[in-house]
Amino acid sequence: MKFAFLSKRYYTNKDILDDRFGRLFHLPDQLGKMGNDGLVITGDLHGKREEKRRINGLDYYSKPLSAISLYGFIKYTWQILKKERPQVLICSGDTYWGYIGFHLAKRLGIPFVFDVYDDYTAFGTNKIPGMKKLFFHTVKSADLIIASGSSIKDFLSPFNRSILVIENGIDPQIFKPIPRMQARSELGIAGEDTVIGYFGSIAHGLGVDLLIEAGGLLGRRTPGLRLLIAGRNNMHMDFSGFDFVDYRGSLPQRTVPLLINACNVVVIPYPLNKTTKICTACKLAEYLACGVPIVATRVSYHAEVFSPIPQALCEPGDAGSLELAIDRQLNSPRIMPLSNGLTWNRLAEKLLIALENLINRQGV
Numbered sequence: 001m002k003f004a005f006l007s008k009r010y011y012t013n014k015d016i017l018d019d020r021f022g023r024l025f026h027l028p029d030q031l032g033k034m035g036n037d038g039l040v041i042t043g044d045l046h047g048k049r050e051e052k053r054r055i056n057g058l059d060y061y062s063k064p065l066s067a068i069s070l071y072g073f074i075k076y077t078w079q080i081l082k083k084e085r086p087q088v089l090i091c092s093g094d095t096y097w098g099y100i101g102f103h104l105a106k107r108l109g110i111p112f113v114f115d116v117y118d119d120y121t122a123f124g125t126n127k128i129p130g131m132k133k134l135f136f137h138t139v140k141s142a143d144l145i146i147a148s149g150s151s152i153k154d155f156l157s158p159f160n161r162s163i164l165v166i167e168n169g170i171d172p173q174i175f176k177p178i179p180r181m182q183a184r185s186e187l188g189i190a191g192e193d194t195v196i197g198y199f200g201s202i203a204h205g206l207g208v209d210l211l212i213e214a215g216g217l218l219g220r221r222t223p224g225l226r227l228l229i230a231g232r233n234n235m236h237m238d239f240s241g242f243d244f245v246d247y248r249g250s251l252p253q254r255t256v257p258l259l260i261n262a263c264n265v266v267v268i269p270y271p272l273n274k275t276t277k278i279c280t281a282c283k284l285a286e287y288l289a290c291g292v293p294i295v296a297t298r299v300s301y302h303a304e305v306f307s308p309i310p311q312a313l314c315e316p317g318d319a320g321s322l323e324l325a326i327d328r329q330l331n332s333p334r335i336m337p338l339s340n341g342l343t344w345n346r347l348a349e350k351l352l353i354a355l356e357n358l359i360n361r362q363g364v
Helices: 022-033 070-084 095-108 131-141 150-156 180-187 208-219 253-261 282-290 319-331 344-362
Strands: 002-008 037-044 051-055 058-064 088-092 112-116 144-147 163-165 194-199 225-230 245-247 265-268 294-297
Touching (some): 002 022, 002 070, 002 095, 022 037, 037 070, 088 344, 180 253, 194 208, 208 225, 253 282, 265 282
Parallel strands (some): 037 058, 088 112, 194 265, 225 245
8 A cells, every 4th residue: 555644844833754743753654664655645734854865665745835935735646646645645743734635645646544533623723714624524524534542533434434443552572661750750759759640731721720729739648749741832831830840841852751750650641622622642642651650631532531440530621629539539530451452553554454445445
């Protein structure tokens, strides 16, 4: 099989070419490692120079992209696709990536696959009039939808019945259990501290402020409480007024497993809003893979994931409920095991079967 993958270059504050992070890197990368021929074209919204790289046998193309240069980017992409002649085109990242991909695939006469890893109608681009309508038109037009979780599948199923769930996965060579004291030693954290962790974007609507409030409540009766946080501070939150907060900034991906394994409990504190209602956090699989007790708010499909250990769940937007759930997991920790199917290799195997079936049905 020969595939093409079209997406943005930056995903959850990571550069997929430099950081080799997330589904936008690992799904095409794993397809290539399985012996399939492919290429990846990315639009660089940060405006770096045009470049081409060879990574693990796949060609990666990157070109600066802006509203002004959109036509030139589409022309650039078309020239590559026309030359390479893939059998299927997969697009991910936002509504407009799917819409562009649909028309390019139609022109090439190949199947169009739309990867929807979040509610794209909640993204900032939907301030543009007509963008939401364009999203649902693109969903309806896709030969196959890839959804990153069951909540997104349920959201999209009225518009397209051909949906495959491919969750956010992990590299088991990176995300794995590490002895807690070893992790703490490398991070300079005292062995006797009670450490609660959050690692990911710090942005409005993700509940980091609520976690700090819950940490303050818990700290009144928990000596040595440390709230360990890392990630890009997009909301410019000032942590200096909280003596129990240990903010490490935005760190390389290779450091994240150490941070997770240093914790007694890790948290997904999302409130309920349009962004989190059907979200699929990358950190969930990372937390599970490290075998650390988790607390998560009851948003998206978290109730389904944690149904075997409901004590891990709390109500969104309620600092008191979050505090009690963390306290439960500290005093009687229960760990949710990671499914074997959540490695990038296993997820790509599942995707490959669906892509080959799609190509065969359409006789490409």
